[in-house]
Amino acid sequence: GEDVEQSLFLSVREGDSSVINCTYTDSSSTYLYWYKQEPGAGLQLLTYIFSNMDMKQDQRLTVLLNKKDKHLSLRIADTQTGDSAIYFCAEPHTGRRALTFGSGTRLQVQP
């Protein structure tokens, strides 16, 4: 199947850490991506991880990859109100030149 699954909603308080989870399907994916969509805007590439890595850190963002369980997570440290958005994980599929997106997780940051 080609379902990439995410929980739909996450609410945190400003300053806390946020963890957004994703389960993907294609074990041959070379890269896995996280995109951010702010209200009324397009999707912006946030970060990505190569499949031979377990972890990637980029300032407040930490991506963890568990290939055995096909589980990807995005941790946002010190979450700010400006982080409120929908976060999509995405994977390419073998033989296809397009990304398959998860359902998106709406992150709400409360002051």
Added chain:
Amino acid sequence: DTAVSQTPKYLVTQMGNDKSIKCEQNLGHDTMYWYKQDSKKFLKIMFSYNNKELIINETVPNRFSPKSPDKAHLNLHINSLELGDSAVYFCASSQSSGEAFFGQGTRLTVV
């Protein structure tokens, strides 16, 4: 400089009309896409073009026809618009199957 630009940003039209959405990318990418985002924010690939050649044509009504006059442009023409076509349509581009860069979206409302 806008990397992926699509026009119009908003489109309100009556059922039965024919409309086009235009997309241009100035990134020199060889692959362009159309995605549809429904009211629940699910993103689905519609079409993918690589070097002006159609390589993905998902199950969409044949009222939708993509046209790629050159590598930098991918337009979407929709005939006989229906209420269910109301959605946000995103154009994107990538170099081969790398990360995709998205336009700001076209919000289509069919009344």
